[in-house]
Amino acid sequence: MNKLFYIFKRKLTHICNLKPYKETKWLMPNGNPIGVYIYNCVAEEKVPVILNDPTLATWYSCGPTVYDSAHLGHASCYVKLDIIQRILKSFFNINLVTAMGVTDFDDKIIKKGHENKTDYRTVAKMYEHEFWMDMSSLNVEKPMIVTRVSEHMVTISQFIKGLIDSEMAYVTKDGSVYFDTSKFPAYGKLQIMQDSGEASDDAKKNKMDFALWKGFKPGEPSWQTEWGEGRPGWHIECSAMVSKIFGSQVDFHAGGIDLQFPHHENEEAQSCAYHNSRQWANYWIHVGHLNLKETKMSKSLKNTMSIPSILEKYSADTFRMACLISNYRYSMEYSDEVMLTAEDVLNKLKFFLKDVVVYANQKNTEVGDYNNKLLSDLQKVKENNLESLRTDFDTASCINSILNLVNNTNKIIKASTTNYYPVPVLLVAEYISQVLTKFGLKLTESSSDNVTNTFIDSLVEFRHTVRSNALKRKDKELLNACDVVRDKMKSMKIQINDSKNEPSWVAIK
Template sequence: MNCIAVVIRNSSRIGCRFQHHWVKPKGFDTGVKVYNCTTKQKEPLIIRNKNYLTWYTCGPTVYDSSHIGHASCYVKLDIIQRILKDYFKYNVVTVMNITDIDDKIIRRANQENVSYADVAKKYEEEFWSELCDLGVTEPNVVLRVTENMESIVSFIEKLVDENKAYKASDNSVYFSVDTCKAYGKLQNIGKNDKQKSSVKRSVLDFALWKHSEDEPHWNSPWGKGRPGWHIECSALASKAIGSAIDIHAGGIDLRFPHHENEEAQSCGFHNTSQWVNYWIHTGYLHKKHSEKMSKSLRNTVLIQDMLQETTADAFRMACILSKYRSNMEFSKDMLKTAENVYGVFKNFITTCDDFKSQYLKATINHEHLIAALNKCAEDIHSALCDDFDTPLVMKHLNELISTTNSMLHTTSTSGHEAMDFSSVSAVQNFVMTILSTFGVNFRSSSSSSQDFGKIVDILNEFRQSVRITGIEKRDKEILSLCDHVRDSLKRHGIIIRDHGKQSSWSN
C-alpha cells in the first residue's frame, strides 16, 4: 500500500532535489487510469476496498463570496465523482472540510463589526446555496475546523511528541520538513541548506499552530492560538477516513504548498510513506487575456453574477468540454460555445420525441444505427477509463447524434418510411444517460417545472387549434398571428415546431 521514496542528494550539500517513485497500492484495480503528479503519467486507479472508495476534497475558507474559479473546480470534481458513482458504479464516500476560522475571516469580521462566526456562517450558507444552483452534489461528510479543534490539537501533539514538530521562539509550532524524507513528492522543489530562518529551523518548515493572544483563540499545550491552514485538512481527513485515502482532490493551486504539506505531516502522523494514493487536481480558470482567477488578483467573477449571464447547465457543459486537468479561459465566446453544444443535444432529444410522437416521419436503418450506438458505447467507455476524458466523450456523442439526425431527417421516396422507434429510443436513452452521468439533465422533475410545462402545453394546444382553423380557412391573418406567437415565445427560450397540423415545443 505504501510508496517507495528514493532520495537522491547532491553531494555538495549546497542544494538537493528529491526524486520519488510511486508504487501501486494493493487492492482492487478499477480499470481506470488517472494522472499521477508524482510519476507524471497515467497510472491504474487501484482502490483499497472493492465495495467503496474514499475521496477527500479541500473545502473553502468562508470569508467572501465564491467566484467562478471555485465553481469550475467543484463542478469538474463533481463530474468525476458522478462518473465513478453512476457510470462505474462505485460507492464513493466523500468528505470536505470548511475552514471557518482564518486570518481573512477575522479581518472581514473586524471590517463589518460582527463576529467571525457570523462571517463564516453567512458565506458558508452562500457557498452551499451556489453549489446547489450549480448542481454539485454535497459531500457525505462535512467537517468544520472550529467544531473539531480537539482533534487538530491532538494531531499536532503527536507530531511534537515524536519530534516531527517543534515549538519555536515565537511560541508557534512548526512541522520539521527534515523529518520527511519524501518531501516534494507532489511537486519537485529544490532545497537549499544555506537558507536560514530567524525563527524556524528551516525556511521550508510550516506552521501547525500559530500563537495568538488576540481573540479568537483556543487553548493548547503550547499556549493560546489557532491552527495553521495545512494541518486542518490533515487532521479532519484523518478523523473521517483514517491513515490511507484513495483520492484527495482540489485545484492545481493547492498542489504546493498545501497538498505537499498535508502529505508530509500526515505521513509523519501515521508513520507511513504514502497517505494519499491519488491526487486529482483541476486546472485554473482564466479570464480572457488574464492570469488565473483569484480574489487576491481582484479579477474574479462571482458565481451569482455568472449565473445572471448563463445557465448552470451551460457552465457545466463548458467544464465537460474541457479536460479536468486543463486550464479554462472564461469569456463570452466560451459560454456561447457551451450554450450551443447544450442546445444541440437538447434539440436532438426533442427531435427524438417528435419522431416517437409521430410528428416527424423518417427512414431509420436499424442495423446501421445500432452498430453506431454500440461503437459509441465502446469508445466512450475507453475515454472514461482514460483519465475521465469528457471532451472525447462529447466528440463520440456528437458523432452518434449526427448519424441519428441524418436518418431522422430522411424520408423514403417510396412513401413507406421505416419508423423503428426502438433503435431511436435506444440512442436517445444512451445519450441522456451519459449526459445525466455528467450532471446534465434536460428534463426537470421539480413541481415548478412541471407547472410551467403544463402552462406551455395549454398555450401550445390553443395555438395549434387556432392554426388548424387558419389552415382550413386559408386565413393568412390567423396564420400570421400564430407565427407571431411562435416567434415571441422563441425570444423567451420556448421553441415551437409545427409538423403539419400538429405542434410540439421545447425550451
C-alpha cells in the same frame, strides 16, 4: 477471464517498473485495479486506480475558507470534481465515501469580522451557508461528511503533539510549532520546491519549514495546548481531520491546482510523518484554473464573478456543459463565446430528445423496423465513451461522440422515406439521456412549469399548423408572421425548432 487478468497485471507490472521509486515517488497501492487510469502529479503520468476494496473508495476535497462569497472559479472546481465523483459512482459502481473540510477559522475571517464589527464565527456561518446554497444551485452533491476546523481543535492539537513527540516538528520560543522538512527526505514529491535555501525567519530551522501551530497573539482567538496557547496553521487542519475520518490513508484527495504547492505538499509530508508511511494520499486530483482572458479568476486579483450573477444569465446545466466539454486538469477559459457554445450543445441535445418523442409517436401507417447500422453505432459509442471515461475522465470526447451519434440519428428521423425505426432511435435517446443525467445535468422542468409548458406546446403546435399551410400556399405574409412569433418567443427565452413533421421547443437562458 484469467487471460484478461494476466494481461492487465503484466501492464501494471510494466508501469511500476518503468522508473525506480526515488524517481517516480509514487507507490502503486496493493489491491484491486478497477480499470480506470488517472493522472497523478507525483508519478507525472496516468496511473491505474487500485482500491483495497474494488467497490469502495474514500474521497476528500479541500473546501472553502469562508470569509467571502464563492465565485465562478470555485464553481468550476467543484462542478468538475462533482462530475468525476458521479463518474466513479455511476459508471464504475464505486461506493464513494466523500468528505470536505471547511476552514471556518482563519486570518481573513477574523479580519472580515473586525471590518463588519461582528464575531468571526458569525461571518463563517453566513458565508458557509451561502456556499452550500451556491453548490446546490449548481447541482453539486453535498459531501457525506463536512468537517469544520473549529469543531476539531482537539484532533488537530493531538496530531501536532504526535509530530512533536516523534521529533518531526519543533516548538519555538513564541509557542509556535514548525514541521522540520530536513527530516522528511521526500519533501517536494508533489512539486519541486521553489526555494530550499537558508531560513528567512529566525524561528525556523530551515527555509521550507512550515507552521503547524501559530503562537498566541493578543486580540486573536486562541486555544490552550501542552506546548502553549495559540491556533493551528492552515495545512495541518486537513491532515488531522482526514486522518480522524479515514485513518492512515485516503484514496482520492482533490482540490484546485493552486493547492498543489504548498498546501497539498505539506499535507502529504506531515501526514506521512505522523502515520510513519511513505504515501498518504494515493491519488491527487487537481482542477485547472478558470481564466478570464488568460488571467486566473481570484479574489486577490479582484476579477471574480459571483455564482448567482452568472446563473441569472446562463443555466446551471449550461455551465456544467461548459465544464464537460473542457478537460478538468487544464485551465478553462470563461467567456460569453464559450458559454454560448455550451448552450448550443445543450440545446441541440434537448431538441434531439424532444424530436425522438415526436418521431416515435408520429401518426403514420408504417410498421416499425430495426436499423442495424444505428444499433451498431450506438454500441460503438457506448464502448468508446466508457473507454474515454476510464482514461482520466475524458468527458469532452464523450460529449463529442454523443453529438456525432445525434447527427447520425437525426438523418434517420428527418429522412423523407417510408422507413420507420422507433426502437433503435428510442434506445439512442435513452442512452444519451442516461449519460447526461449521470454527468449531473438535470434536463427536466419542475412541476410548477407544467401549465406554462402545456400553453407553449399549444402555441407552438398552432404556429406549426399555420406555417405548414402558408408553405403550401407560398403565403409570404403568413410566413413572415410566423417568423415574428418565432423571434418573439426567442426573446422570451423560448427557442422553436421547425421540422417537416412536428416542431419542438426548448427553454433557453
